[in-house]
Amino acid sequence: MYLYILGRERDLCLAELESKDKNVELITEQIAVSKKLFDINNLGGTIKVGEIIANNVSSVNELQKEIINHCKAIKLETKFNYGISYYGNSKINFNQIGIKLKKELKSTGLKPRFVMPSDGAILNAASIKHNKIFPDGREFIVVQSKDKMLLAIGLSFQDIDMYSKRDYEKPCRDRKVGMLPPKLSQIMINLANPDDNTVICDPFCGSGGLLMEASLMGYDSIGSDLSDDMTICAKKNIEWFLDNFNAKGKVEILKSNDATKLKYPKERYSVVTEGFLGINFLSKPTKQLIDEQISNLKKIYVEFFKNLLLQERLPDVVCICVPFWRVNEQTIRLNLIDEIANLGYTIVEFKSARQSTLNYYRENQFTGRQIVVFKPNKEN
Numbered sequence: 294m295y296l297y298i299l300g301r302e303r304d305l306c307l308a309e310l311e312s313k314d315k316n317v318e319l320i321t322e323q324i325a326v327s328k329k330l331f332d333i334n335n336l337g338g339t340i341k342v343g344e345i346i347a348n349n350v351s352s353v354n355e356l357q358k359e360i361i362n363h364c365k366a367i368k369l370e371t372k373f374n375y376g377i378s379y380y381g382n383s384k385i386n387f388n389q390i391g392i393k394l395k396k397e398l399k400s401t402g403l404k405p406r407f408v409m410p411s412d413g414a415i416l417n418a419a420s421i422k423h424n425k426i427f428p429d430g431r432e433f434i435v436v437q438s439k440d441k442m443l444l445a446i447g448l449s450f451q452d453i454d455m456y457s458k459r460d461y462e463k464p465c466r467d468r469k470v471g472m473l474p475p476k477l478s479q480i481m482i483n484l485a486n487p488d489d490n491t492v493i494c495d496p497f498c499g500s501g502g503l504l505m506e507a508s509l510m511g512y513d514s515i516g517s518d519l520s521d522d523m524t525i526c527a528k529k530n531i532e533w534f535l536d537n538f539n540a541k542g543k544v545e546i547l548k549s550n551d552a553t554k555l556k557y558p559k560e561r562y563s564v565v566t567e568g569f570l571g572i573n574f575l576s577k578p579t580k581q582l583i584d585e586q587i588s589n590l591k592k593i594y595v596e597f598f599k600n601l602l603l604q605e606r607l608p609d610v611v612c613i614c615v616p617f618w619r620v621n622e623q624t625i626r627l628n629l630i631d632e633i634a635n636l637g638y639t640i641v642e643f644k645s646a647r648q649s650t651l652n653y654y655r656e657n658q659f660t661g662r663q664i665v666v667f668k669p670n671k672e673n
């Protein structure tokens with residue numbers, strides 16, 4: 294069994310895992326377990342992955358024994374670094390346990406070095422990397438689940454530096470249009486759950502971030518945008534991406550196109566896209582401004598979904614994020630989902646999250662993103 298420590302937007306992160314394994318189960322507020330092991334580099338919503346080596350640990354003594362047995366059983370280098378990350382709210386002092394373990398491990402002929410978390414009870418990715426706990430040493434992950442503890446060893450963790458590089462170092466960034474964070478692009482591609490030979494289409498591609506993620510995950514992709522400036526920007530970014538990363542899928546940027554009239558490919562494809570979010574409000578918008586946005590955007594989205602149904606080949610899936618607004622602690626939505634469904638689509642439900650909870654929102658921003666997955670009703 295593997296455990297997945299989920300990111301900030303818990304429901305979204307859990308739905309991403311659910312799209313890969315229907316039997317994924319939540320064992321604490323922020324941790325899920327699955328029998329399947331997935332590559333963390335392709336999971337935008339998981340922070341850490343561990344392999345469970347002991348379930349139902351009922352005491353600290355038992356926990357220590359499990360750790361020592363594990364260290365004896367595997368072929369660790371004599372000298373190794375280890376640390377403990379504790380996910381729970383008991384008052385147990387895991388730093389003391391770690392220090393005590395060091396003595397016991399030494400007596401078995403090993404030369405361990407204990408690394409304490411720099412802040413709180415959890416080793417962060419930077420500390421794990423810096424202290425070479427991974428891959429040569431061991432991170433022991435202890436999870437409090439009801440009255441038992443569960444022990445796992447850390448297998449992989451999110452490579453924050455690579456996400457930052459893709460997000461912030463691309464040559465063309467236009468903050469005015471709002472760029473989709475790479476992690477959210479990955480989550481959306483996973484929610485669409487495309488087969489290997491599916492082409493990913495992003496008809497509102499902006500600066501092309503989602504296309505890069507699709508390519509890294511092994512999919513060919515096609516992007517287009519209404520604005521000439523944005524297609525030029527996306528082309529620049531893709532050139533940079535191809536020079537700097539190990540692209541696995543081909544990326545094609547079409548000349549500027551209106552997504553409400555676009556012609557889609559004849560081969561199998563899914564649409565994964567961050568739709569137009571309207572004005573990027575930097576100060577609190579009035580109700581009237583938001584109403585204007587809603588009325589403009591609804592027209593674009595309805596036409597966009599209608600156009601998809603006119604295609605010779607229908608998409609397998611459409612995973613889209615649309616805006617909502619947070620003003621004076623109130624959420625104002627486009628209320629578009631039922632209208633789209635009535636055009637001839639079925640909403641893909643996730644047992645771990647109701648559609649309305651698949652949100653991506655940063656505190657102190659006025660615009661959030663709601664992610665919805667649709668399937669056209671007609672068969673191809």
Ligand SMILES: C[S@@+](CC[C@H](N)C(=O)[O-])C[C@H]1O[C@@H](n2cnc3c(N)ncnc32)[C@H](O)[C@@H]1O
Nearest residue numbers: 472473497498499500502519520551552567569
């Ligand atoms: C929120 S941005 C997408 C940003 C993109 N995901 C990224 O990371 O850069 C929405 C994009 O939709 C484009 N757009 C607006 N109306 C459109 C339409 N009718 N057809 C195609 N693109 C449109 C805008 O030019 C903008 O680049």
